[in-house]
Amino acid sequence: MLSEEEIIFWKRWTNTEVCSACKGICCQKNACDNAPSDFGNDISLIEKALESGYYAIDFARKSSQSFITTSSGYLTLDVENIIKSSDETLYVRPRNKNRPIIDIIHGExxxxxxxxxxxxxxxxxxxxxxxxxxxAIIPIDAGFAKLCKNVYSREMLIVQWKPYIKPLFELAKKYFPKNWKPYKDFKFQL
Ligand code: SF4
Ligand code: SF4
Incomplete structure (x- = not known):
């Protein structure tokens, strides 16, 4: 739960008029990103959120360097490499409709x-x-999602979620949807 001070701090950028006129183009494209503090920095609350079916674990990355192939020919994640990397992390966000709660591989x-x-x-x-x-979103112009800014940057997200990579990886393995067709097609497993 946010304190009064935190609510005032983040709310200064909110502009409901612009976002209402836009009808949430950014929300229609993709769910936004959580910070660990949204769950009280508590991994058991993160697991409860996943179990609710409303949240997902995602993988922020700039390259494919942490995807590796196992001896049995399956694509998987090298969690030690993610931990070492300066621009990768596992993190949590709301689930996108029709996507799984472990949502790692993305297309265009x-x-x-x-x-x-x-x-x-x-x-x-x-x-x-x-x-x-x-x-923390800063709406700039209704209908032009690319123009809107955010003070919760990808760099901040990566730094904040780094300490949670190992427990998130364990949860991702526990709840991995083996039978989800795109993962089967990619031969991707955790
Ligand atoms: S794209 Fe910009 S204006 Fe539209 S809902 Fe998102 S933040 Fe608001
Ligand atoms: S959780 Fe985020 S992306 Fe989802 S509807 Fe609300 S503001 Fe939009």
Missing amino acids: DIEGPCIFWSIEKGCALSYEDRPLFGR
């Missing part, structure tokens, strides 16, 4: 909308319960 297609978004209501979460990225 839009994967949203976010599970909390609807055209009628916008974001179903109260401001206080939104992921940090959603609270």
Whole structure:
């Protein structure tokens, strides 16, 4: 739960008029990003969020260097390499509709909308319960998602989630959707 001071700090960038006029183009494209503090920095609360089906583990990366092939020919993740890397991490965000809760491999297609978004209501979460990225967004121009800025940068996300990579990897293995077709097609397993 956010303190009053934190709510005031992040809310100064919120502009509901611009986002209402836009109808949440960013939320339609992809779910926003959580910070560990959204779950009280508590891995048991993260697991509960995953079990709810409303949150997913994702993999932030700039290259494919942490994908490796096992001796049995399966693609998998080298978790030690992710821990060492300065620009990779596992992290948590709301799930995208029709995507799995362990959502690691992405193509070029839009994967949203976010599970909390609807055209009628916008974001179903109260401001206080939104992921940090959603609270810290700076709307610039309705309809031009690329112009909108965010003070919760990818660099901040990577630094904040680094200490959680190992437990997130264990959760990703525990809840891995073996039968999800794209993973089967890619021969990807954890
Ligand atoms: S794309 Fe920009 S204006 Fe549109 S909902 Fe997202 S932050 Fe708001
Ligand atoms: S949690 Fe809310 S603000 Fe974030 S992407 Fe989903 S609908 Fe948008």
